[in-house]
Amino acid sequence: MRASPQRRTTSTASVPAGPPESVYSVPVKRVRLVDVAREAGVHPATASRALSPSARGEVNQRTVRRVVQAAERLGYVPNTLARGLRTSRSYVAALVIPDITNSLFPPIVRGAEQVLSAAGFTLVLTDTNNDPDTERSQIASMQAHGVDGFIIATARWQDAQMEELAEAGVPTVLVNRRTAKTDLPFVGAEDHQGVSMCVDHLADLGHRNIVHLAGPADTSTGRDRSEAFRIAMRERQLPLRSAVLECSSYSETAGAAGVTRLLESGRSFTAIVAANDLLALGAMERLSAAGLHCPRDYSITGFNDLSFMSKLTPPLTTVRVPLAEMGAQAARTLLDWIGSTAEPPRLQSLLPGELIVRGTTSAVESSPVSDLVGA
Amino acid sequence: MRASPQRRTTSTASVPAGPPESVYSVPVKRVRLVDVAREAGVHPATASRALSPSARGEVNQRTVRRVVQAAERLGYVPNTLARGLRTSRSYVAALVIPDITNSLFPPIVRGAEQVLSAAGFTLVLTDTNNDPDTERSQIASMQAHGVDGFIIATARWQDAQMEELAEAGVPTVLVNRRTAKTDLPFVGAEDHQGVSMCVDHLADLGHRNIVHLAGPADTSTGRDRSEAFRIAMRERQLPLRSAVLECSSYSETAGAAGVTRLLESGRSFTAIVAANDLLALGAMERLSAAGLHCPRDYSITGFNDLSFMSKLTPPLTTVRVPLAEMGAQAARTLLDWIGSTAEPPRLQSLLPGELIVRGTTSAVESSPVSDLVGA
DNA sequence: GAAGCGGCAACAATCGATTGCGGTGAGCAT
DNA sequence: ATGCTCACCGCAATCGATTGTTGCCGCTTC
Numbered sequence: 001m002r003a004s005p006q007r008r009t010t011s012t013a014s015v016p017a018g019p020p021e022s023v024y025s026v027p028v029k030r031v032r033l034v035d036v037a038r039e040a041g042v043h044p045a046t047a048s049r050a051l052s053p054s055a056r057g058e059v060n061q062r063t064v065r066r067v068v069q070a071a072e073r074l075g076y077v078p079n080t081l082a083r084g085l086r087t088s089r090s091y092v093a094a095l096v097i098p099d100i101t102n103s104l105f106p107p108i109v110r111g112a113e114q115v116l117s118a119a120g121f122t123l124v125l126t127d128t129n130n131d132p133d134t135e136r137s138q139i140a141s142m143q144a145h146g147v148d149g150f151i152i153a154t155a156r157w158q159d160a161q162m163e164e165l166a167e168a169g170v171p172t173v174l175v176n177r178r179t180a181k182t183d184l185p186f187v188g189a190e191d192h193q194g195v196s197m198c199v200d201h202l203a204d205l206g207h208r209n210i211v212h213l214a215g216p217a218d219t220s221t222g223r224d225r226s227e228a229f230r231i232a233m234r235e236r237q238l239p240l241r242s243a244v245l246e247c248s249s250y251s252e253t254a255g256a257a258g259v260t261r262l263l264e265s266g267r268s269f270t271a272i273v274a275a276n277d278l279l280a281l282g283a284m285e286r287l288s289a290a291g292l293h294c295p296r297d298y299s300i301t302g303f304n305d306l307s308f309m310s311k312l313t314p315p316l317t318t319v320r321v322p323l324a325e326m327g328a329q330a331a332r333t334l335l336d337w338i339g340s341t342a343e344p345p346r347l348q349s350l351l352p353g354e355l356i357v358r359g360t361t362s363a364v365e366s367s368p369v370s371d372l373v374g375a
Numbered sequence: 376m377r378a379s380p381q382r383r384t385t386s387t388a389s390v391p392a393g394p395p396e397s398v399y400s401v402p403v404k405r406v407r408l409v410d411v412a413r414e415a416g417v418h419p420a421t422a423s424r425a426l427s428p429s430a431r432g433e434v435n436q437r438t439v440r441r442v443v444q445a446a447e448r449l450g451y452v453p454n455t456l457a458r459g460l461r462t463s464r465s466y467v468a469a470l471v472i473p474d475i476t477n478s479l480f481p482p483i484v485r486g487a488e489q490v491l492s493a494a495g496f497t498l499v500l501t502d503t504n505n506d507p508d509t510e511r512s513q514i515a516s517m518q519a520h521g522v523d524g525f526i527i528a529t530a531r532w533q534d535a536q537m538e539e540l541a542e543a544g545v546p547t548v549l550v551n552r553r554t555a556k557t558d559l560p561f562v563g564a565e566d567h568q569g570v571s572m573c574v575d576h577l578a579d580l581g582h583r584n585i586v587h588l589a590g591p592a593d594t595s596t597g598r599d600r601s602e603a604f605r606i607a608m609r610e611r612q613l614p615l616r617s618a619v620l621e622c623s624s625y626s627e628t629a630g631a632a633g634v635t636r637l638l639e640s641g642r643s644f645t646a647i648v649a650a651n652d653l654l655a656l657g658a659m660e661r662l663s664a665a666g667l668h669c670p671r672d673y674s675i676t677g678f679n680d681l682s683f684m685s686k687l688t689p690p691l692t693t694v695r696v697p698l699a700e701m702g703a704q705a706a707r708t709l710l711d712w713i714g715s716t717a718e719p720p721r722l723q724s725l726l727p728g729e730l731i732v733r734g735t736t737s738a739v740e741s742s743p744v745s746d747l748v749g750a
Numbered sequence: 751g752a753a754g755c756g757g758c759a760a761c762a763a764t765c766g767a768t769t770g771c772g773g774t775g776a777g778c779a780t
Numbered sequence: 781a782t783g784c785t786c787a788c789c790g791c792a793a794t795c796g797a798t799t800g801t802t803g804c805c806g807c808t809t810c
Binding site for chain 1: 795796797798799
């Protein structure tokens with residue numbers, strides 16, 4: 001169709017002889033272990049042992065070298081399916097998350113991927129779309145694929161699915177959220193420490209009427225953070241009456257809805273501790289709509305420090321959580337479990353957060369919010 | 376070791392007879408096809424056919440029912456490895472991206488995942504960390520795992536890796552970026568249309584001195600968008616001299632560096648068309664540092680409309696690209712290719728974008744920027 | 751010089767599902 | 781009663797790699 005092929009042909013003579021083009025346009029048959037064995041003049045079994053780091057000792061050094069060279073010459077790539085079938089080890093780990101477009105998860109995925117692929121593992125990702133049913137079927141499908149283990153970020157507080165996995169002895173590590181039972185190892189953030197840093201920070205700024213926009217009670221983060229809030233408030237001797245509002249999910253709309261309820265209740269407040277950044281965003285949106293300005297009229301803190309939180313106006317004061325490290329550590333825990341025949345590790349690993357003070361918190365100046373918008 | 380077993384034993388009598396707890400704490404042996412066959416009283420081969428939608432016709436209706444029921448009763452889940460080994464089809468597709476923490480990619484991943492899992496496929500994700508070497512090794516590893524095809528978002532303009540894949544006949548679909556050769560099907564954005572919308576918008580606002588912060592020339596998006604910029608400028612009869620600055624990568628720092636060069640050059644401008652949102656962000660940061668305010672002193676447009684772009688101050692005017700749909704369409708194209716024995720589809724599918732006018736563009740008021748910061 | 755031993759490699763079974771081919775029996779026609 | 785067709789099902793090979801066991805060879809040792 002185009003002129004270029006012809007042009008190319010004409011100029012070929014003057015061009016230095018490069019590698020021949022598209023010799024392999026017909027799919028090349030994959031080289032198998034037998035091919036390597038034949039090339040090296042040994043039995044496939046011997047070739048297998050020569051190529052396996054653990055069994056290499058059972059083969060003569062010279063033979064090993066012959067086999068290895070043959071393998072390289074032929075470009076041998078072992079068939080992982082066949083190997084997996086025989087060894088029931090696939091070197092694949094599954095990561096289950098509710099929604100990859102939620103900025104919370106990409107860093108976790110990345111941290112896990114890094115560790116896993118460094119260890120020769122492949123990561124299969126499944127996005128459950130926040131739906132327990134697809135989660136269930138996805139996990140079943142992963143098991144059919146013979147994955148060696150799971151990293152799960154979708155655990156609910158009561159989670160039959162997780163119990164099944166635990167009972168079945170499938171190596172499984174929980175990340176970000178845990179379940180009520182502590183059967184499975186867990187890697188998460190130090191929620192208590194994070195929340196109390198927020199409360200302390202606000203209290204130090206002179207806030208007394210602090211409310212908490214809590215996460216859903218069917219998540220461990222929702223429960224742990226609201227509990228931490230209560231404890232921190234008590235320690236500071238601050239009022240707790242109707243200070244905790246549970247949101248239906250970790251989303252902006254749920255945050256906005258929570259604040260709507262707060263405003264309707266007439267509960268006065270000068271500061272909000274939100275259980276995560278999205279909740280905080282939704283709250284701010286709603287409060288702006290009500291004519292309230294942050295941080296002049298109220299202060300607010302988030303949790304997680306998602307990307308772009310520093311670019312908002314005002315930039316969000318929040319708790320930075322080492323998300324990538326969480327993913328990485330979850331992966332390491334999983335690898336440990338898979339690698340050893342030992343008992344499943346029971347550890348609950350909590351990573352400390354860091355309070356990043358930015359523009360949404362300031363010393364209390366004016367009267368509580370309820371007096372501004374109230375009837 | 377623990378006290379619980381004893382306690383449980385003692386209390387058993389008084390507890391209503393529920394399902395026995397943890398009977399399966401010893402890993403349950405997985406049920407295989409033979410088990411189903413035995414349960415149904417048929418040969419494994421028959422069971423296989425009865426369970427396979429395509430071969431079901433070769434088996435008596437009643438037998439099919441028996442087998443299906445046996446399979447359900449036993450909770451049979453076929454071993455995908457064994458099947459894949461035999462059929463050389465794994466029902467796994469690999470998605471290769473440079474960096475999952477870049478907000479551009481999660482929507483693409485999600486779109487692809489959705490389509491793939493609906494079709495019974497599993498998605499394996501590999502994050503190349505923007506490194507061609509790990510990309511190469513990852514792709515090799517995926518092939519070893521017998522994936523049925525690739526969706527690749529990391530293609531460079533000259534990309535030997537992609538050519539190898541194309542030559543080897545491995546089903547591969549390019550998304551977001553394409554290569555110079557059009558051997559492989561591609562799903563991307565309508566860059567020309569997107570960029571010309573930006574230029575038109577700015578020109579309509581009275582801007583004449585528009586510059587382009589271009590993406591790297593080793594990406595198709597960098598090349599296509601800068602070409603589109605030139606064309607659009609010519610059509611509007613606007614000055615092109617030193618109006619295009621290539622940035623070394625699609626990142627904020629590269630955007631800032633590009634603007635630094637722009638300011639040093641003394642080239643006057645009142646508006647910037649950035650090749651993507653990150654470049655725009657970096658540029659704005661750098662210009663703020665120089666004391667310039669957007670949109671008072673200059674206008675700027677981005678590309679992609681990443682999440683949170685609407686929350687910046689001022690919110691970014693940008694081209695919204697249907698990223699999830701791109702991922703979905705790439706997945707559909709791949710499935711078509713895998714499903715049919717036909718020739719690889721050659722299509723280049725370009726999805727139209729939409730200009731989202733927000734706060735970073737306004738009518739030109741003052742004098743060009745160079746006159747403000749110039750010596 | 752024969753028994754014994756160690757090192758190395760080949761043989762063959764195995765993982766679990768799929769599939770070409772052959773065999774059985776029922777049903778029908780001659 | 782014999783032969784034939786057709787529907788249905790079983791046999792066994794196969795995918796590619798791993799691994800327990802066996803067998804061979806050569807060397808040591810008494």
